[in-house]
Amino acid sequence: MARNTMETSSPLYAVIDLGSNSFHMLITRQLADSVQVVDRIKRKVRLAAGLSADHILSEQAMAKGLECLSFFAERLQDIPKENIRIVATATLRLAKNRADFISKAEQLLAHKVNLLSGIAEAKYIYLGVAHTNCSLDKRLVLDIGGASTEVIVGHDFTVKKAHSLNMGCVTFMQQHFRDGELNADNFSAAIKAAEQAISVIKEDFSAIGWHCVLGGSGTMQAIAEVLNHQKKPPIICLALLYQLQAQILTFSHVDSINIPGLASERSPVIASGLAILIALFQQFGIEKLSLSSGALREGLLYEMLPNSRKVNIRQRTIRAIAERFHVDQSHADSIKQQVLLIFNQLQAHWQLPNDNTLAILLASCDLHEIGLLLEYKYHQQHSAYILGHADLPGFNLSDRQLLIAFVSHYKGDLKPTSLTKQSAVAADLALKFLIIMRLAVILCRRRKDDKLPRYQLVAKGDTLQLSLSALWLKQHALIHDELKQEHRHIARLGFALNITCEQ
Structure with missing residues (x-):
């Protein structure tokens, strides 16, 4: 009997990052794109905690690191050697006795450990962001590690x-x-020291400029988790950082x-990470920062994969989920076509931007029925749950929130709460885009392209005038x-839809 398993069709890939704070191992397989x-x-x-003032790594720190790698070694046995990347970063760059640790690590892992320079680490961090974020805007990327902080400006895949x-x-x-002592003086001293270090590079980076700021380090992830607990959008601003500083200073240790x-586990280093982040915001005049879904490990991984730069990351994600949940792609394409027709008719009247919001709406058309694979009755809730918990490279947290809002309400009762909670776009604008999708879904109800009507849709304020053939309406009661x-x-939310019949 022929075997048709993912393991035989798709080999595993592994990336190990020997960081200054944590050791990470990421294991993946490539399915289609x-x-x-x-x-x-x-x-x-x-590891950085075991580095002395004269840059000697303690025996205790090395033993703890090697113990961790002995666990990782077991998992590497079934992975092709050409599909493995192992890198060491800042602490081992600084350690004078790094050769001893790296030699023992290579014996344990039966694989070469590459010591990345600071610039190489920064470039891979940027590539991790580029491979997992859809925006083509010029980006400022920040990453606060255990012993180093990387700052990168780039566009697309170019640093x-x-x-x-x-x-x-x-x-x-x-x-x-x-x-572990906490007080206003040592916090201020940490911020000042970080600002002095950043000031040396500030002018060169500011001269290049950027359109958006992304970060993916543990400090920023920890702050995003605090915001998530508070039911707030995962957008980091300087006012929030000051609030967290004040909150941390209510504790003495x-x-x-x-x-x-x-x-x-994040508490011991949140104050120091926050001090560095405040300094970065102040020195570069950053207004807001969004969390990236990729960094060093993703950069190493995607650069191993064939053709990884040739496939649009968002389209790769959409296609993979659509295939996994057996989406009716023909029907999804029909809805997208109607969405674009309606958008073009309403764009000027409603002042709709042709930007990421439209792209998210079209992605929603592709994915709004993924929950049907589980059952029909609650498929919208199932779709929202899947999108809330799936890996979605190419969609940041704000994108994901908007995607879920559209999918959750593409038909049926409209509840504005999810539209107000998302942070990708203003709630009133999100509602207008959602109305476009809802109308497109209704017009495509028969799931047959040759039965779609010709129509005209005009907006006058918050009132829509939809003109349809009287004969078509009679045939499609x-x-x-x-x-x-x-x-x-939509009347419950202040909008109106008036239907007129054309002879």
């Missing part, structure tokens, strides 16, 4: 400028928050930090009735 995460393993080794600063959340914790949503129901649905 998409990447499926098979396993993630993370251990808080805090314009990269720099690695010798400061990180673990080393700053040792230097400025000795014995890092061990006593207790902020809802903050993981306990169910759709006509659903359009009438849609008038009642």
